[in-house]
Amino acid sequence: MSAHLSATYLIETPLDPRKVAEVMAGEQSCGTFTRVAGETDALRERARAVVEAVDLVGDVTQPSLPNAFLERKGIRGPWHRARVRIAFPYENVGVNLPTLAATLAGNLYDLGEVTGMRLERIALPASYRQQFDFPHYGIAGTRQSTGVREGALVGTILKPNVGMSAEETAALVGRLCAAGVDFIKDDEVCANPVHAPLAQRVPAVMAAVREHRARTGKPVMVAFNITDETDAMRRHADLVAREGGNCVMVSLNWCGFSAVQTLRRHTDLAIHAHRNGYGAMSRDPMLGIGFQAYQTLWRLAGVDHMHVHGLQGKFAQADAEVIESAHDCYMPLAVDATGHDIERDQVMPAFSSGQWAGTVPATWRAVGRDDLLFMAGGGILAHPDGPAAGVQSLRDAWGAVRAGRSLEDASRDAPALAAALRYFGH
Template sequence: MAATRFDHSRIWKRFEPVMNSERIEATYLLETPMDPTQIAAVMAGEQSSGTFVRVAGETDELRARAGAEVLKVTELASVPEPSLESAYLERKAIHGPYRRAHVRIAYPVANIGHNLPTLAATVSGNLYDIGEVTGLKLLSLSIPQAYRSRYLMPSMGITGTRAQLGVIDRPLFGTIIKPNVGMCSHEIADLVETLCEAGVDFIKDDEVCANPDHAPITERVPAVMARIRAYRDRTGRDVMMAFNITDETDAMRRHTDLVTSEGGSCVMASLNWCGLSGIESLRKHTPLALHAHRNGFGAMSRHPLLGIAFDAYQAMYRLAGVDHMHVHGIGGKFVDKAEEVQAAAQACISPLAINGSDVNDRVMPAFSSGQWAGTLPHTFEAVGSTDFLFMAGGGILAHPGGPAAGVRSLQQAWDATSAGQSLNTSKTKALELQVALEFFGT
């Protein structure tokens, strides 16, 4: 006779795990045609000590010690059609309505240890494949301070990045190498020199330019850093360059060592393609600032009933030790709503652990995607402080007056914003800002 799914709700309510102070809490959005409370118990069992049938050795003591606990199920409005198909439900002829709920589950830290891939497997993993589920999204993670302390902190974070660049009382203004790819190393170095002279604080490679044949990293890094060092020696002002070192882990270590030997202070990696292990290994290898690019995150987040929301995502990569985190931009070219970008930035500038107060445990939110002088006031309002990196690629490089005028338009926009003036009020006194407003639009 075929085995039937074990009713975890009987045991995950009855036995409370013992290590209550050492648990990671995960919050989900669940959709199912069945009782959400029952499916929440299935989720807790699947991701801790249980499976679809009770097995030998699954004692009451073991479940009490290692079992996850359903803390809360808050049912929401149901929908008539499923968000995702399930052959399991089709075989059993189970149909809607499809009930939605917020579910919060606590997982014992002892099940996970210091192990980021296993943390991800525990709070996500097979949950997306459970037959009774027609929608599931991991919304957030609550990390206890003791568990946060098992991992490295950011090397620079907000405070260290500011100190490196000598910028204290305003946002950092940055840009991206454009065209994204195609230029050779000396052309990139020429552009970097121009941008340094223009007064930019931060420059980064595009995410698709890591080690191309036309600008190999072993050639590009020395060429670019020669210009940055010359500018630094002449002016006393530093410019941070985030070199894209995305690659397999050993290659990233080699590339990082090259940046270090050339006097650089920052490297960039594409989080989703290097993975938690790759980023954590990189953090352990270098004190350089890790600029975390989240390209590909939309594949995890855009569907409202599937994947991982930014709050949970940033928590795991902050445990890996990043210093800067991309949050996209307000009014930019990507899909994010303004409130989503704001929430992402607020998460970054807050300590990671529950009730955490360590100011060093904060990462610099990096705004990009269609940003220019006109989007700066909304960004400042959303963050509520000057602790952000504002990157304008085309907003600087496509300014009709050239890159220097593009940087000045950002500076002028900040002068107006910090003085409580609208950009339209101040534009008559600031030529570069006025040109930007006319060229890029309001």
């Protein structure tokens, strides 16, 4: 068999999981529900996916998903759950990210044999991974461009989400720069609105950023949301570059692999990858795609930052999922040691959603490092003493955890942190 990549799935079926795994392998390579003319033994040996492992994980008394195929056949439970690993010859796919996604997932979600299907993990040979795009900034480049050599990067999200004019947005960015943030991003719902089109907003915002840098020497990275049709995104990226910017943001799920790859190959700007909509793919434990597999595919498109949500935040994800997602961002994608440059392959996890100084200790304990974007909207902008105090409260909190101190202890000589604990802590 030719060199291959592998994918791990969690499946649910009332049939024999081993037989279902073989159906999956055939469906997503050279086979169909029956052997066809031209499907020779030699062709199958060369091109068919191979089931590497089937591990049973238990039975349930109710199916997770409806299935008309099984109902028509009168097939009922119990429903068996199993973890299945399948190896795919990567020559079937080539260096083709959309087709890779279609091969590893695609019609598997519609198979009549299953009442649950979740793509959990993807493992790639180093030689295959190296044929795709890499981050242009990643962790090291983002640190360099913001001047933050150590410690978490403190970021925020422009609020209100929509409604501000280009001039009002630039004024807010100027205040946030003065407050001491390292990173500012647009909200995912604010891309190119009529009241603040990018053609006006980018020059206005970058003028404020350049003025701040000229006055203080401090660079601030701004992720402009350029989510749009592909050609428009390239034009938007060119505008950001002309104005001296170094980062753009893209809503991954709504642009698609091809558009993000095209953008990556068009610009050297950092790509801040926003995963909004990912919950539709991931919240049901027996359907969709797990973050390890999801971020693997998007990292092949060459993104630099990946959203992972935040600990103790406002969204539905369990803290354990957020933690695992952050560690996934640090792991190299290749599965073997061939001299691959691990640092080059890392992306920076972006923590957001309900984050403030009080969520810093849990983040530090869970991640064990501060190579991350720690973004707080309300945690900065709603601080009772203003945005500068909000930023300072976050820096105080990160300083405390790095020194092994509790926030309560550190707040005795850190008034911004003390105010945050009083205001947000309830």
